[in-house]
Amino acid sequence: MKKTFVLIKLLFLSVLLQAQYQFPACSPDWDAAKDHYKKGEQVSLDGINYTAKYYTSAKPGHASWQRDGGCGDGGLGPNYSGKQRIIGYLPTWIPDYDIKNNFNPEVVTNINVSFLMFKRNNNNYNSNDFGSIALDEFQLKKVDSVLTDCNVLAKAKAKNVKVSVALGGATDYAFLWLMSKYYNNDQKLEEIATLLVNYINERQLDGIDLDLECWWADPTISGTSDQGGRVRGSKWGDGDKGPHNAAIGLTNLSKKLREKMPNKLITAAVFGTSWYGNNYDAKMADYMDWIGLMTYDFTGSWDKSPVGPHSSLHKLPLNTYQGQSVDNPIYAAEDALEYWMGIADPTWNHAGGFDVKKAKLVIGVPMYGYDFSEKKPNGGNGAKFVPYRDIVKDFPNAATSYDVKDPKKLSGHITLNGKNIYFDTPKLAGEKIKYTKNFGHQGVIIWELTQDVDYNSSSSILKAINEAAGNNTSINSVPIVTWKSPMSNQVFEVEKLSEINLKASATDSDGTVVSFEFEYDGKMISATKQGNEYTASFIPVSFGEVLVKATATDDKNASTTKVLTFTVKKKTIGTNLPPVISKITPIDLSVTEQITLSNIVLEATVTDDVSLNSVEFFIDNVAVTSIMNNNGVYSANWQPAAFGTYEFKIIANDGEGASTSSLTSFSIKKKVSGSICDAVLEWKSKIYAQAGEEVKYNGAIYKNKWYASSSETPGVADVWDYIQPCNGDTTNNCGVSTWIASKAYNTGDKVYFEMNIYKAKWWTKNNTPGVSNEWEFVSKCESMSKISELKYPTVVKNEITINMEINQESDVKIELYNFSGQLIKTLISEKNFKGIKILDKDVSDLKKGIYIYKIRVGNKVITEKMLLTK
Template identity: 25%
Template sequence: MQKGLRLSKVAGAMAALLMAGTAATAVAAPTHDKAVIGYLTQWEAWKGTDAGFSVKGEATHLNVDMDIYSILNFSFFGVAKDGSMHSGDLRNKSIYQPNAVQEPGPLLHPDVYSSWDFHILWGELEYIHEYPGNEPWQADALAKVKAQGFVKDGRGWKHEPTGITGQMPIPLKKEGGAPGLIELANQKGVKVMASIGGWSMSKHFPEMAADPVKKERFLKDVDALLALGFHGIDIDWEYPGSGGMNFTGTEADFANFEQLMEDIRERIGPDRLLTAAFKAVPAALEGFNWDRLVKSMDYFNMMTYDLNGGWSNVTGHNSPLYPYPEEEFEGLNLDTLKNWMVNVKGIPSQKINFGAAFYGRGVQTTESTAYLGAPTDKRNVNFSVDGPSVSAVDLDNWKAFEGQPNYNYIIKQTGWEHMWDANAEVPYAVKGKYFLSYDDPEAMRKKAQYIVDNDLGGIIVWQVHGDIQCKGTFVNYGTKLKQCTNLSSPLAEEIDKVFTNGNPTPGNTAPVLTVPGAQTADAGQVISFDVSATDKEGDRLTFTVTGADVVDNGNGTATVTYKAPNTSVDLTETITVTVSDGKKNAVKSVVVNVKGEAPLPGDNNPPVLTAPATAEVKSGETVVISVSATDKDGDALTFTADNGAVVTPTASGADIAFTAPEVTADTVVNLVVTVTDGKATDEATVAVTVKATEEPNPGNTWDPNKVYVGGDTVVFEGVTYKAKWWTKGEKPGTSAVWEAQGENPGPNPDPDPNPGTTWSASKVYVGGDEVTFNGEKYRAKWWTQGDEPGVPFGPWEKI
């Protein structure tokens, strides 16, 4: 199988600069031995003062302290339905909807005006609006274009060293301008990874990993990413086995993920990095063969954040270090995960990186004054990425962030009471009914010291611009890039201080834990057993238990009490016991064999209903929603639904036909579906988005719900447009994906003596195009749209 990518041609010194990332001998900038991995997104640069930044364009690679980070993950590239990758800027924004798919698209967004891809990856640009010809006045431009490896490709261009293609203008790297991400990282000794997937672009991972043809297409784009200069690949499949946005996971995902890692490793060779992000929940990680993954991968990036949020029933911490009494679900913290990975699964600690959240999560509660553990107040919310959801997210205080404010914005807000949880060792804040979980410098110090004390690999940061603060002025590099002259990163700086100066707590050893052997219990029976521990340094010991209750006796022993479930079948349960001296932990498990009892006559198991979370229908039209249900007792099931929906039984459940009301604005209707076996019921709520019907313009052929690919033509508002690449839902005349072809004259046009040459403000022209305007003829000197001919120093010359 092919390893890496052989380049047959690298054109000139400037092309070498664009390819500088292929040199793989640099040493990471930080002086310590811990990995500090920061995710750098392509979309954060769009944000400005309303999101905590000083100016729009501040959140780019030029404002990252590369003396702190050892690896930067450029995020994200998505996976399309054929297995190919595409720019994150081209993701299908309706992917949350049932049956929605991601069509293929370019690896880098071809429009330099509506995307930051080229500006971040290649640096400061100067635009060449048409491919230079052989005229004397074009000689300098032609020399620059050829030196950087650009050749003409139809009406666009191709960069031969990387294989990247695009539309005009040519994104020429400005000589002496600001460097791109990979070039700058190489200068600083920092690695740059191509991160693939993310929450909204993982739908096609399972089918790609299971299909050899699609996987080979994926691996070809891995070659292309290496040709761009990336030092390795980071996989953000969210999530194998448990599923994600608009897809469900299966048991086969785990083995397919493991094989994909081995295939990528073979493709990229042994010297490049291969990492992946994982859900930080042990139950979601049990299906992996960790011994197999250890052999092919460099780091396991554990997303120890998003552990509580708007979906939670009570307020909790976004990224707790330790357990705390108010937590809704046991075990959702860094310490429990570390013990499971290292002590239970035997995963090498040096390959484990834990997550640091440079953002918070805000929720609203039912209480007049919020507190840790308070009930959350949920309602229907239409998120920009997730679509219609039921959530307690706080949009009153954090609307611009949809409830997830960056740290640099949080610290600028007033009116909040800030508190510290000594159990979880993280802060939180309250203001009236609102609750905010976040991390501050003290929390970062404790997490970093925990990583040092437990000999873990390092830390991952989501995301690197969440804490930056410009204390100086900005230097502009072109119209997009801005660099702060005095940058502060308070959270990242605390991590660096601990990793650079911190040492494992001297003289400390982990406590020694003793637990009994396997226990037995009848269904419904309560049993107890004692555990004990000793500590060499005589530190105070604390016992915690997962799967049972525990009473600390205060003398190095504890009593564990377990109640067996009422079950008709034999079960094997596992109780996990942890003892901590405040610095290090010991973990052991106790197996309980539960003997099942035959159900008494008349006992009933309730049915279990399965229904989609969301659906969509046009105003006044009907959508059919399929649901299913199971019943352990085999009882006959009856389905009902509210809002006038018609229920038709099927072999596995029922089809729910819901006729939408006539609406003038998009509306969410909560459709409650119920199933009963005559004794017990189960129900689910389907959030149905009713889309308002727009008044169509007679003659319009553009359909916002239809997918168009490059070359497709439509008519909209009297103008004919041609698609330049894949698009869906982007209105012609407002998006660069559509190129105006000329006015549609309608059924009775006035005669035009020069058809097709009249200038149109909505049409895109490139160098050499000729038009008539106010009776005069003009020729375009470069790419233009909306610039009237005849304006001095403009893009048009009179002919």
């Protein structure tokens, strides 16, 4: 009797597990020609049963009909009959992942290289030219580099793995703008489709993945707003507002792409739930091979999120996790699937969901978790994002951990050392692909492939997915090559070219290293082996930058190459370059306001080609003791005796008798009472929990946009908005605004930074002038009393054009050195020059590479790099 009970119980559970998409028989079809239906009459339409609430002539779906749920096959269509897809996203921006050497394409069936984006022209979403029908050049280069330089495309084709490019993503507002603006413009959509098809065909890719996101406000882009919560019918029978215009555009674009690429993959990644999901147009599925439901970030990605798993497979009962409620639920992949198939329970903003066939759907596997014990750094929204490989690194048993509130013990949960991390385990990932097989779906999408541990590890998520899918995929771990010496970017200063010693190690975790070689200048260098280390020596053919490769090959013919660069610099006896003084603080001709006299920080960067002997600071010819900090920065705290103007002189001497001096002046002005900063509190290293708090810092007022931690400094951290300077003056002695890191700049805006004037090429924020490509160098601005304008190019081909306007008689000398420190050319040498001059200098005889300007105007010395191309 006991055995019979157990058997019946097991059979019952088996039926439940396999019956998720089984429905009752359908009522008679709704008849559009029938005059009316009476209360209680039952009909079916598109795989859904309905009961008339009262006398009605409306179509089912109207408020006069009660939705009874799916019937027949629920309108879901047949099961997917192909091999389960394992679709991995491969991003272009992970600096610590060696794609070229470490990525193995055979662990997936499909790769989506992420992200190609459209070109954005400005920072005003409401402008007429916010986006262009053109690809963003920077993103284009990164995607192409992954495809070709990292050899992903060739390796994938060799393993019969399909490669698509993912277009859009979470920051491509230009994509959303183009789809919104041109959703019904056949000509423009044709142009966009042609642009994309040409890219795919030229690269010989297998398709395109359309990731239309950005349904939220970006505080750095004017005119953006959150567009979630769109109503698509409701449980009360509210009318369907229809898809967002951008989603209609996406459907129309997909149709054009399908017409132009009948045999290529056209896919999409979409939000799983109705908050943003209601924006989409289900008709896009007619032209797509699959729709990837991003069934992750169900928790953790916003400040008021419940605390629990962010990517559960099975539904989670209410009142299970902290903060979980009817109005703030924790969704699961099952909920998302039902919503997209149109068999979900109606809610306040949808009447059951879409009607996408189950064979078109895939669900998501995240290779990351959320740590609810910490907020997202730098003022971000939600909990801290943690890559899966970092979770396993810090907690070796994480892969087999589980959430005690999960009856199936699938979701991972770490609570050690004060952490509270929820994530997908290998077991859960395996269950997800088995679920898609059992219930007729196409497979899984993975965000993203660089965040897994080594594939041959028992903790690998990718390995678990392949094993659950029945794939006997085994990969060969490539050798690990580590350079021991020289150090990267090391500089050797020698009188003549001589031997350089090389040392590297090579190991192989699942085999043996069968060959190893160094390479320089296209020639192999024989190496001597001792254990796992290899040594060799060679003589460089010339001074300058040296590039050496170390390549190890294992017993399965897999190889790894690591490139090392260093510099061999010629040391010329009798020739010594003087020290270089730069980045002087206070800035020349600057004005500092103080209510009462207080300390002023004096600072300068001083460097030399050999060694420094002394650096001396003087204020009005009175010595001030300075100390050396990191990277050649010298500083001192000086107490002024009175308000007024002071001269700041620096004298630097090197070990071989060469000397450089600089002279700047600055003023200390008594602050007039009633300054706008008087009523604003000084910023302190503490938590600012409420948005909108104003502080003053470094002579300016800032306001926090959201929660600000104690380590987030105004003027640096994105959480602080720059409001205005305390003294009301927005300019410096150069006539343009001083650059503020947290302030947004539009195309053409000019700023002053480190004695230079720069112009924004396009919208930019938090990108440092002189370092970031967002800024274009305009001119030097060291001292308005000496140099009115001095322009010299930093990238040239065959000719250097220099523009000078010196408004005070000065000795001017501009010399060009190679990267080894050798003087190549004297471009200008003028005594007591004053006025305007334009000089053109031919440099076509020089080799391409990096050179150094040494510019002297009076007692000022400027050192800058120049790139010569051919």
